Amino acid sequence: MYPLAEPSFTYGHTHISPEDLYGSLFQDVQNSSIFEDSKTFADAVPLQEPALIMEKYHQEKDRSGFDLAGFVNEYFRISAHILSTFEPDRSQSVTEHIEKLWPVLTRQPESQELGGSLIPLPEPYVVPGGRFREIYYWDSYFTMLGLKESGKTELIGHMINNFAYLIESFGFIPTANRTYYLSRSQPPFFSLMVKLYSEAGGKQILKKYLPHMQREYDYWMDAGDTKGDFSTHRRIVNLPDGNILNRYWDDKCTPRPESYIEDVELGHEAFTKYKAPPEDTCRHIRAAAESGWDFSSRWFADENDFATVHTTDILPVDLNCLMYFLEKTLAEAYQLEENTELHEAYETKAARRAGAIQTYFWDASKRYYMDYDFKKRDFTEAVTLAGAFPLFFKLASRPQARFVKAYIRLSFMKSGGLLTSKIKSGQQWDAPNGWAPLQWIVYKGLRNYDFHQIADELSAEWLGLIDKEFKHSGRMLEKYNVSDTNLIAGGGEYEIQEGFGWTNGVYLRMKNKKLLRTLEG
Structure with a gap:
């Protein structure tokens, strides 16, 4: 079904993904389901040179009684989950x-692991927790919100420097610092990180990271030789009115190493049911993974059927709001550099995108911001919290903001916070789950338009749910069931994870905002 990569043993500056490095061994391990989580072997560290391991594997694999699991345990070190030995004290407050x-979630600079998938970073950084033992791109912005509240501004600077290092090394920020993530990014929050850091370090921070923001922008806006209405290249789509908007994409179309067997099986299902080429299905899956919403009915043609995933056909409203902010931040940075020409150029780009966001994402019949399916040339059916991003970036008019607020109260507000979508698809970025980053986006968006009462309600419900779960289990979770706060969130390709970077960050920021408003009020 998929081409088998020949093992490659080039070291030094080259970063090789494990499916390319170990070829048939990697596929055999992942297809055998030795590990419940496909990410386990993708993150494994070889105990000998990969070339020697592969030589031994080819010598032994066809012998009678060969034990694949035993072979893997002999030649690879399996990494433990973060917090596997950490004992929480439930008598403490969540803040404590x-x-x-x-400190438990903070990793120090590493050296290169020969044959391992981890990409070493030069400065300390915070990881999410659980199975996520590396720095994740969009997670880190929400983690930084809490680090700022904890007075850990220096650590924020270290993390931003690591992202700058990744941009310098690869031309973009990958999903995380793993070799198997080098074909895709995540929602572009780097400019928001830089702005957050500049609140403590001053406007010169924007100038310092201007080259990195510019390079990230060039990555997302790579147009190739595309021309014509709705023509596409990687992450851009040319629109009939001359505007250019962005989509999620991945430069590979094979099963993800960290979710290998799941992608193989879904590719087979999509082909069997719909004759969809497995390579196309894998591309759509990978693009959805770049969105951070992996996975959601938002990306499905049939909201209840994962096999209808078609992410690269969709212009997402949240991504284009993030790109608007990047353009505005570039304009501000160039103004600080006294580069009038580029300042005006990026102000113009931002203004055009703001207009395009109104044209392509505002559904006047629903009175809500929707994603746009440029293949169908119509809105998608998925109503999700992504529609609140224009409020976060102050792109909505006041009447539009009032409609969005009403929609959020009516359709998304539950006893523990906000649903991600209204659909119960079994996917983790759907009902009944709520996620910290989206609670913050909506909370701040509501505040931007002076909807303080509903923002306070959201804050009380979300913080109350986290307090309740911590008192019960001593855990900070990746996601929460906001519909029935007595139940744990479900769905997804792995067990619920604890730690958890962005939950910690949003909790501290929202809690302190609540305290400040109480003191002021």
Whole structure:
């Protein structure tokens, strides 16, 4: 079904993904389901040179009684989950618990692991927790919100420097610092990180990271030789009115190493049911993974059927709001550099995109911001919290903001916070789950338009749910069931993870905002 990569043993500056490095061994291990989580072997560290391991594998694999699991355990070190030995103290407050968690979730600079998938970074950084033992791109912005509240501004600077290093090394920020993520990014929050850091370090921070923001922008806006209405290249789509908007994409179309067997099986299902080429299905899956919403009915043609995933056909409203902010930040940075020409150029780009966001994402019949299917040339059916991003970036008019607020109260607000979507698809970025980053986006968006009452309600419900779960289990979770706060969130390709970077960050930021408003009020 998929081409088998020949093992490659080039070291030094080259970063090789494990499916390319180990070829048939990698496929055999992942297809055998030795590990419940496909990410386990993708993150494994070889105990000998990969070339020697492969030589031994080819010598032994066809012998009678060969034990694949035993072979893997002999020649690879399996990494433990973060917090596997950390004992929480439930008598503490959540804030006290988070302060103790920060050092546990912080990794120091590493050296290169020969044959391992981890890409070493030069400065300390915070990881999400659980199975996520590396720095994740969009997670880190929300983690930084909490680090700022904890007075850990220096650590924020270290993390931003690591992202700058990744941009310098690869031309973009990959999903995380793993070799198997080098074909895709995540929602572009780097400019928001830089702005957050500049609140403590001053406007010169924008100038310092201007080259990195510019390079990231060039990555997302790579147009190739495309011309014509709705023509596409990688992450851009040319529109009939001359505007250019962005989509999610991945430069590979094979099963993800960290979710290998799941992608193989879904590719087979999509082909069997719909004759969809497995390579196309894998591309759509990978693009959805770049969105951070992996996975959601938002990306499905049939909201209940994962096999209808068609992410690269969709212009996402949240991504284009993020790109608008990047253009505005570039304009501001060039103004600080006294580069009038580029300042005006990026102000113009941002203004055009703001207009395009109104044209292509505002559904006047629903009175809500929707994603746009440029293949169908119509809105998608998925109503999700992504529609609140224009409020976060102050792109909505006041009447539009009032409609969005009403929609959020009516359709998304539950006893524990906000649903991600209204659909119960079994996917983790759907009902009944709520996620910290989206709670913050909506909370701040509501505040931007002076909808303080509903923002306070959201804050009380979300913080109350986290407090309740911590008192019960001593855990900070990746996601929460906001519909039935007595149940744990479900769905997804792996067990619910604890730690958890962005939950910690949003909790501290929202809690302190609540306290400040109480003191002021």
